[in-house]
Amino acid sequence: MRTRELVGCPRDVVDWLGPAGVRGVVHRWMRLVAADAELAPYLLGIDRLRFATQLTAQLASALGGPVGAGRPVGGAWRRLGLTEEQQLRVLDYLAAVLWTLDLPSHTIFAATRSAA
Secondary structure, eight states: OOOOOOOOOOOOHHHHHHHHHHHHHHHHHHHHHHTTTGGGGGGGOOHHEEEHHHHHHHHHHHHHHHSSSSSSSSHHHTTTTTTHHHHHHHHHHHHHHHTTTOOOOHHHHHHHHOOO
């Protein structure tokens, strides 16, 4: 007897991506921000490794993984002194990285909303 149904196991996005995948998202996200001529100066003089580690924990929490540092993802960017327009551009970069992974739109919306 053949079965034609696909058996699926609902999993969190963090389970699907894994810790390395979430780190990869943050790495690509930070590369896009660093390549932006208007946003790049805000990254000068900060400890990028520490900043990326904090963003990874917070993004994993936003995607349904273990609770991060207790602050929203956007809080890390706000402390850099970005204007509202610049913060929206940072969120657009996050959405673009998540979109390239072919994640569901509701997941991308939830992650960018938690980052805002």
